[in-house]
Amino acid sequence: MLSEQSAATVRATLPAVGAAIGEITERFYAGLFAAHPELLRDLFNRGNQAAGTQRQALAGAIAAFATHLVEHPEQRPDVMLSRIAHKHASLGITPDQYGIVHEHLFAAIAGVLGEAVTPEVAAAWDEVYWLMANALIALEKRLYEERGGTVWRRWEVVERIRETDDVATFRLRPVDGGPVADFRAGQYVSVRVELADGARQIRQYSLSGTPGGTVRQISVKRVRGEGTPDGEVSNHLHEQVREGDVLELSEPFGDLVLDATEDTPLLLASAGIGVTPMIAMLAQLAGSGHRGPVTVVHGDRSPAHHALRADHEAYTAKLPDAALHLWYEQDAPAGARTGLVDLSALPVASGTRAYLCGPLPFLRAVRSQLIGKGVAPADIHYEVFGPDLWLARD
Numbered sequence: 001m002l003s004e005q006s007a008a009t010v011r012a013t014l015p016a017v018g019a020a021i022g023e024i025t026e027r028f029y030a031g032l033f034a035a036h037p038e039l040l041r042d043l044f045n046r047g048n049q050a051a052g053t054q055r056q057a058l059a060g061a062i063a064a065f066a067t068h069l070v071e072h073p074e075q076r077p078d079v080m081l082s083r084i085a086h087k088h089a090s091l092g093i094t095p096d097q098y099g100i101v102h103e104h105l106f107a108a109i110a111g112v113l114g115e116a117v118t119p120e121v122a123a124a125w126d127e128v129y130w131l132m133a134n135a136l137i138a139l140e141k142r143l144y145e146e147r148g149g150t151v152w153r154r155w156e157v158v159e160r161i162r163e164t165d166d167v168a169t170f171r172l173r174p175v176d177g178g179p180v181a182d183f184r185a186g187q188y189v190s191v192r193v194e195l196a197d198g199a200r201q202i203r204q205y206s207l208s209g210t211p212g213g214t215v216r217q218i219s220v221k222r223v224r225g226e227g228t229p230d231g232e233v234s235n236h237l238h239e240q241v242r243e244g245d246v247l248e249l250s251e252p253f254g255d256l257v258l259d260a261t262e263d264t265p266l267l268l269a270s271a272g273i274g275v276t277p278m279i280a281m282l283a284q285l286a287g288s289g290h291r292g293p294v295t296v297v298h299g300d301r302s303p304a305h306h307a308l309r310a311d312h313e314a315y316t317a318k319l320p321d322a323a324l325h326l327w328y329e330q331d332a333p334a335g336a337r338t339g340l341v342d343l344s345a346l347p348v349a350s351g352t353r354a355y356l357c358g359p360l361p362f363l364r365a366v367r368s369q370l371i372g373k374g375v376a377p378a379d380i381h382y383e384v385f386g387p388d389l390w391l392a393r394d
């Protein structure tokens, strides 16, 4: 909890900090990467940095945390902290790096807000930063410990499967022949690859196989640039990585995991490559004999773009009370609908817990349709395949 004195100062300065967040972010990353070019090369996603898409997540999350501290001092925003900690741990972030970020963030705040940053203001925001940083450090420490203290391990590609023109599945086994820890459906691994210029870039991929096996499976969509550069890691994986090659993978992380008793009514909605965590969830439900109703919803450009469609259909068919509803923008076959996902005609059982994954416009549309149908906002869980800018705003 913030001290009373700092709470008053933070409350008074939040609007100024919020208004300057774009400029603070600019300066922060410029200073951070000038002093530590290795962080841009080997840790941060340089595509997001170039496109500007991830940049406000960090400072935005601190502002959101500060707002939470002053508005709800009695509770901790655990959902937000846990999501960030899982992402950080999947990247192997260490406690000493919080000192580096602190130095450059506070230099940026002082640079942008100038004389408004009195010693009192600096001390109050310092308190906010370290409350958040220490909470994250503690959560990350626990996540590392639960995984035996190692993040990265070498995995051999034992099979590569062509799913669609743009999606390939990679099945991997640990090179050291050691045990494969189980994962929870919905979790992801980070993949770290060395690119042609020597940079080591990291991206997350949801596990698309069955929990409990001895093989890890990811399904990667190749990101083609539209007037922008092609995605670096997805294209590297598609072009360079074949059976017998070795990849560096993190242990599984992610707190958007399937959490249901065998009777819980569920709705699993995905669009495009957002299908990957849904397949793991369906595999888990089929394996555990889930009895409650499961509504499976998917939208894609066409059946030919629908990756893992056979698994989607087969696992749904294994469940006693499940139905798959498909929407394709083109070439919809009999039984599927044409256009974007629209839940208005679908019955949604009371007490339904929903898991969503797909692009932001899809998530927004499905979330508001579900709320319109009486699903409690707390029962709607989502994964975003990119910087979670919802999180920074919520």
Ligand SMILES: Cc1cc2nc3c(=O)[nH]c(=O)nc-3n(C[C@H](O)[C@H](O)[C@H](O)COP(=O)(O)OP(=O)(O)OC[C@H]3O[C@@H](n4cnc5c(N)ncnc54)[C@H](O)[C@@H]3O)c2cc1C
Residues within 6 Å of the ligand: 045, 046, 047, 048, 050, 051, 188, 203, 204, 205, 206, 207, 219, 220, 221, 222, 223, 224, 225, 226, 228, 229, 230, 231, 232, 233, 234, 235, 273, 276, 277, 383, 384, 385, 386, 387
């Ligand atoms: C939790 C999680 C799970 C995920 N699961 C999956 C999954 O199961 N399958 C899957 O395929 N993906 C998944 N993703 C997405 C994946 O992590 C990558 O984001 C994706 O593969 C793209 O990475 P990339 O390196 O190919 O593209 P990047 O190089 O990161 O590029 C991303 C975008 O930035 C643009 N860009 C790059 N440089 C510039 C520039 N200079 N100016 C403007 N724009 C630019 C590119 O054109 C591209 O559109 C997941 C992401 C998360 C966070």
Ligand code: HEM
Residues within 6 Å of the ligand: 039, 043, 044, 045, 046, 048, 049, 054, 057, 058, 059, 061, 062, 083, 084, 087, 088, 091, 093, 097, 098, 099, 101, 129, 132, 133, 136, 386, 387, 388, 389, 391, 392
């Ligand atoms: C209190 C301090 C910090 C806060 C509030 C914070 C917040 C965030 C948030 C909100 C995200 C996005 C999460 C998501 O998309 O799900 C993120 C991602 C990330 N953070 Fe942090 N962070 C902090 C400290 C650090 C530190 C110390 C480092 C290491 C130098 C770091 C490196 C990263 C990286 C590499 C990503 C992924 C983004 C990318 O690859 O471009 N963060 N952080």
